[in-house]
Amino acid sequence: MKFPVNIEKIDSPPTYQTGLGAAFLGDSLDLLNQLPDNSINLVLTSPPFALQREKEYGNKAQDEYVGWLSQFAEVVYRKLKNDGSFVLDLGGAYEKGKPVRSLYNFRVPIHFCDEIGFFLAEDFYWFNPSKLPSPIEWVNKRKIRAKDSVNTVWWFSKSEFPKSDVTRVLTEYSDRMKKLLEDPAKFYYPKKRPSGHDISKSFSKDNGGAIPSNLLQIPNSDSNGQYLRGCKALGLRAHPARFPSKLPEFFIRFLTEPGDLVVDIFAGSNTTGFVAEQECRHWLAFENELQYLAASSFRFMPEDSDENDLSLAYQKVMLGNSVEIIQDTRQLKLFEKGNKYQA
Ligand SMILES: C[S@@+](CC[C@H](N)C(=O)[O-])C[C@H]1O[C@@H](n2cnc3c(N)ncnc32)[C@H](O)[C@@H]1O
Numbered sequence: 001m002k003f004p005v006n007i008e009k010i011d012s013p014p015t016y017q018t019g020l021g022a023a024f025l026g027d028s029l030d031l032l033n034q035l036p037d038n039s040i041n042l043v044l045t046s047p048p049f050a051l052q053r054e055k056e057y058g059n060k061a062q063d064e065y066v067g068w069l070s071q072f073a074e075v076v077y078r079k080l081k082n083d084g085s086f087v088l089d090l091g092g093a094y095e096k097g098k099p100v101r102s103l104y105n106f107r108v109p110i111h112f113c114d115e116i117g118f119f120l121a122e123d124f125y126w127f128n129p130s131k132l133p134s135p136i137e138w139v140n141k142r143k144i145r146a147k148d149s150v151n152t153v154w155w156f157s158k159s160e161f162p163k164s165d166v167t168r169v170l171t172e173y174s175d176r177m178k179k180l181l182e183d184p185a186k187f188y189y190p191k192k193r194p195s196g197h198d199i200s201k202s203f204s205k206d207n208g209g210a211i212p213s214n215l216l217q218i219p220n221s222d223s224n225g226q227y228l229r230g231c232k233a234l235g236l237r238a239h240p241a242r243f244p245s246k247l248p249e250f251f252i253r254f255l256t257e258p259g260d261l262v263v264d265i266f267a268g269s270n271t272t273g274f275v276a277e278q279e280c281r282h283w284l285a286f287e288n289e290l291q292y293l294a295a296s297s298f299r300f301m302p303e304d305s306d307e308n309d310l311s312l313a314y315q316k317v318m319l320g321n322s323v324e325i326i327q328d329t330r331q332l333k334l335f336e337k338g339n340k341y342q343a
Helices: 028-033 062-079 104-116 136-141 175-182 225-233 246-255 271-278 290-300 307-318
Strands: 021-025 040-045 080-090 119-127 150-157 215-217 261-264 282-287 323-327 332-336 339-342
Touching: 021 271, 021 290, 028 062, 028 282, 040 062, 040 246, 062 080, 062 104, 080 104, 080 246, 104 119, 104 150, 150 246, 215 246, 225 290, 225 307, 246 271, 261 271, 271 282, 271 290, 282 290, 290 307, 290 323, 307 323
Parallel strands: 021 282, 040 080, 040 261, 119 215, 261 282
Antiparallel strands: 080 150, 119 150, 323 332, 332 339
């Protein structure tokens, strides 16, 4: 499959690349600016949130946050195709020292739509039942607030009709619906609901699954097999803010088609690129911390890679080699520029 943009025009080589994508080290504002306008189908990302408690990779203060994130959003807008989408996972936060929520994650969509020109195609809510209670002071100690376990996920679009097809992300029917489909006559007779909606016979048609809602229940308990295995083997701390692969999977399937280009501008451990590759989409990952990118290469190594293979990939990326990871069913091949290595 031909890569949809010419990545050789980017002024530094990728830290690593695979059959369908490439991961670049640098400030994503600069990297994004080097892509052609109207070239990306989907930008899907989870930026550093405006948290009071800083993560190891740094967070922006709440009062500067909208301005900071808008610089990226303005470039994303130009780089997206006309029917492209921008999906932004933003966790909520409390104001410093007070049991009062910050409004920063709500100010973002208002600013993006009023000032940049995006449409809010739909607001999604990611419910993570496995989230730990926080903030400790208000939830665990004083017990005056409930645990926060929902992130807002804003789906922005450049036009009112972005590419999307909900039939690609159907969910399993409920038990009741399954019974109805087995024997429509027994469970169902056409009638008007109290709301006045006419429940027609088409409700008993099997569409292969139910239309999903905008509440996505996804525990953040991915095993991340190869990634965590590699981190453990090399004594590395795994990225502290990974999202579960089901989250990008939902939006990649819903909003793109095979061969499309998906970009994560705050890639971290490159969950997005990994899912895009599995879904046969092209991908680009931008991240400004080299060690996160180096470890993210583990995701693309064949499952039977041993510690030496993983270590070698990590070292090569850390040393600034541009590594090509070619997955083939029999063996892993790692290439660096002009110097071929076979594990
Ligand atoms: C919330 S994490 C993303 C985690 C990712 N979704 C995953 O599953 O691993 C945000 C990432 O953005 C990176 N970052 C922050 N500012 C950046 C910038 N200007 N350019 C590129 N990356 C940046 C941070 O180093 C961090 O790894």
